[in-house]
Amino acid sequence: MTAYNAFYAQSGGVTPVINASAAGVIQAASQHPDKINKVYAGEDGILGALFEELIDTSMESEADIEALKMTPSGAFGSCRYKLKSIEEQRAEYERLIDVFKAHDIRYFFYNGGGDSQDTAHKVSQLSDSMGYPITCVGVPKTIDNDLPFTDCSPGFGSVAKYVAISILEASMDVASMSSTSTKVFVMEVMGRHAGWIAAAAGLAADERGLGPDIILFPEVPFDEAAFLAKVAETVKNKGQCSIVVSEGAAYPDGRFLADSGVRDAFGHAQLGGVAPVVTGLIKASLGFKCHWAVCDYLQRAARHIGSKTDVEHAYALGHEAVELAVSGHNAVMPTIVRTSDEPYEWKLGKAPLAEVANVEEKMPTDYISEDGFFITEACRRYLAPLIQGEDYPSYRNGLPEYVVLKKYKVAKKLPAFTLTE
Template sequence: MPSASTKGSSRGTLFYAQSGGVTAVINATASAVIQTARSHRVRVLAGRNGILGALNEELIDTSRESAATIAALAHTPGGAFGSCRVKLKSLEADRPKYERMLEVFRAHDVRYFLYNGGNDSADTALKVSQLATEFDYPLTCIGVPKTVDNDLAVTDTCPGFGSAAKYTAVSIREAALDVAAMASTSTKVFVYEAMGRHAGWLAAAAGLAGRGPDQAPHLILFPERTFDEAAFFQQVKAVVERVGYCVVVASEGIQTADGRFVADAGGGKDSFGHTQLGGVASHLAARVKDALGYKVHWTLPDYLQRSARHLASETDLKQAKAVGKAAVEYALKGLNGTMPVIVRTSDAPYRWKIAPAPLSDIANHEKKMPAEFIRDDGYGITDAARRYLEPLIRGEAPPSYGRNGLPKYVELANVLVPARLPPWT
């Protein structure tokens, strides 16, 4: 169990960890964190596989990486240090784990904890800060925003979402051209499955691909609206008869009137307690074929939505770097229990800034699509949604390519520092 600590003169070490599903730009945040810390002569240890790195005392020494390698992280997708889906429970229920983390932090003189993730990660960072205060351990905890679902409270948008939104909108526009070319003799309905358990932000982003009722996507299914199969069939039939084909974007989290997920994969719960989803596109495709007799194709982009660094939004990249830089600066200022969030100051021209927000206002809160963003008929987005979404996918930031035609992504050595504590189980 951690004991009371005497605050010394050492500036200490910064511990950074990535959490949950990664994004096309989470490594850009990591790059900014390390570069900013180096400019202040602060050592950075990264958790191997996220928070598990702290529990298992598997700490990556980022000082072993060159400045050029760290800079190249900004153009590399995935999670450079490894991530994990591990949700710590309350301080009472999981107290040994929290205390183990403090023991590891004490052993390596960690004074700053930066946790890069979503709602659950913000909650973990908040709890760790509370426990450190209880034991009088000098630790500043900062949550760093990241999620393609765009469902974090307080922040205007989440780093990672803009790039996934751009991938979604571009993919729908391109696929729709393909479907249109083949519709007279082949595919009449195309179903695209977008990520989004309870919030339909990514599905909404697909709406940027076209304007008007005759441009794809013709129908968007949001988790914020109850799914009515019979009404859906009527909409599909009407679009096919009017346009010649129908492009559907369905959020993975759509539910029936009785609260059942249409895409319940039957795989139980994940480590966050969420129902394992998957297959809404294939399900809808089969039902449309059976009910209406159309030839249907469907796609499940899944990880492609969050890993497509080649199609990243420049806006998203800039914001991912900005929150990383601000997170270090907030930590060094002692802004404990804080997250750097994105504040929109203007729609036209689009302007934004970074500001601190209390983790207590963010942890375990979920930002859903506002009602005014969903069209009255429930199957599309409004002009208000376009004003919000469009700036987030603006600009291109492609990685450099090698002579082999592939992007030049970087791989880290990820050298661990020697353990100083007995193994933990």
């Protein structure tokens, strides 16, 4: 049997554990030398294929590939570039096929969220229409936790852990100074349309009154009067108030509280910071001294306190993507299937890319409290296992020892390529 090469790429916003999935793909591929020769990684995601910027992962040491499990961000580079339909962007699709042909690539593994799974699905369709066989398998990833069919998305558990710890510690800080200083602390987290990350902050709340007092979800239309009344009541009863707000919090008419009017490469609204907006409302209406913080990139790069469960999910899904491909499965994405909450148990499944692409899994209504400002016990049962376990990286000179790959390039065989507008 002839062994062919594989193409792996990272897409969209990175996570604390996306490189664990990369390690899973590369190490699993090495176990099938009869079917997969080399794994070429695209530099900066799908752009690496279009520009023929291919990284030969076989040139990296086994130790460095293993160290990817402990390293955050995108080791091979990522991008926000969405392929449109084949009819609209045929030149890009033809270029992909040309590059794959030139480098004997027959396997395509795309590590990303819903938009990325859409790209993987389109490439699988391209394979059929252009007569060049490519086995396409998506590798799930998104801190937003909004992919369908999978119990959770790799990257989310570690971000959830970071957010819960951060609001726990910040709420203790506010409590210690509230009599003479800050009364309200607002922490902004990611989550455009789905409030999973904001919800995870609720795990920090306990019977001692720690953690957040109010959570603002994208799924709940923002009621300014009800919100301000809740803040005032909390400060009156506790002396202070800690708030977590999702970047996608929106008014009843759908306008984001922090819509900057700019769109990114995927056509999504570029959000300009909702924490200062919320803080401004509180100051103007209630007069409390407030502080705010935006987690931004910190939450999705915090591998130093990554969830062990999350790391295990990410690696297993990367590994399983290869197993599915070499077993003849095409246009699918491996998934996490929960079989038990307590103790938390899971297994691997799969879903068709055609049904995964561009679908957002939002928070169920029974996961949000009746007043719309907190999580329910059902939500806590779902979330709690995902932040369990510690998987600390090695440290050197007091800092995590993250790996930086050599990224040896494969010689180009084709003319230069320019993206279409």
